[in-house]
Amino acid sequence: MTTTDAALTRDRLVEAATEAFAEAGVFNASLVEITRRAGQRNRGAVHYHFGSREGLLVAVLEQHADFLAEREGELLALARTTPEGDLGSVLEAIVRPAVELAETGPSGRRYLVIVGQLVEEYDRLEPQVSAALEATGGAAVYTLLEQRMPRLDDALRNERLALITSFILRSVADRARAVERVHPGRAQLPTEQFVTNLVAMAAGMVTAPSIDA
Template sequence: MSAADTRELLIDAALRAFAEHGIHNASLLEITRMAGQRNRGAVHYHFGSRERLLLATLEAPAAILGTRERELLARAQEHSEDDVAPVLEAVIRPVVELSENGWRGRCYLKILAEVAYEARTTMSAPVAALIAETGGYEVLEVLSRRLPPMDDAVRDERFALLARFVLDSAADRVPADGSAPGMGIDRFIANLVSMASAMLTAPVPD
């Protein structure tokens, strides 16, 4: 087996483990076992650290999301300056589309939800740079200009909760048993956009 093949097996195992147990709690030894590797140090040999393994799980989907989100964001900016729905669709539609691409896409969204929520407190520069590739920060910048007046603390809290809500909702759309989702993709997206719009524009508490 080539080194590239081994890396792919470890990445697939890490996707499952990070999504199920969390990026900090997943066992590197268990990831090694799931990948069918006998060398207990396989993760460190091929990636060097837990963080570099995390980066490897995020890299390819981040580029896919970034291309799609920027395409939709360009369209959204043709709408009224106070219309948040098309901007939200620019981030929601790509992640829901990714959830349709099998278990890898759904695991990625679970991991991204955890990383995005933790961004409020701590995120290394390499992880932040990779998250930036998804285009999500660009969407939030446009949203900030279209939201009703609110202080930074409330806005940032809403953005953090929104990211987790949207990503988890998209990841959980397809039932674990593989049966068909209860709602078609376009209606699911429209409903999620409507709920997210209400979340962001809700009255600001005193």
């Protein structure tokens, strides 16, 4: 296999894995099915090119990591210039890059679904996958968000952050999926309205009264 052929095979496997992980889940998708979708006859193709399921998952995450990290960084810099009580600008640094990525097409939408799954399962991720997930950005954004959130105990704060992240990513992915449908369902908001509304709804989740109140 030439270097060019190997690179093409890797690309096809990553594309097939992105589709399968989004559909079936990163822990449930069959590597054999991924290999088949990539047009490979060798059932060991994933292990040959990536070493393991985790190695393949890292390659999937690397696809759009630079874009997300860069856009989040730009918006985070703006958020840091706003008053300490401003949640909207911080949440926009999470929402807007996700919306922009989803609007690039199916690969971006599926990527967000995968990231959402991994955030929910963060505690069971292998170190190499955790590192790849963190490379997509977000850590600094969440640090600022935690600083501006109302005071909550650790368990409740962590629960809210996980739910907010899942809500944002799935809302963005669902909107992108709806736009792609041949027979659309309910009308979708224009992009800017969608971003503004999603930021406002996420802010409402952040500031909801404590369950102990």
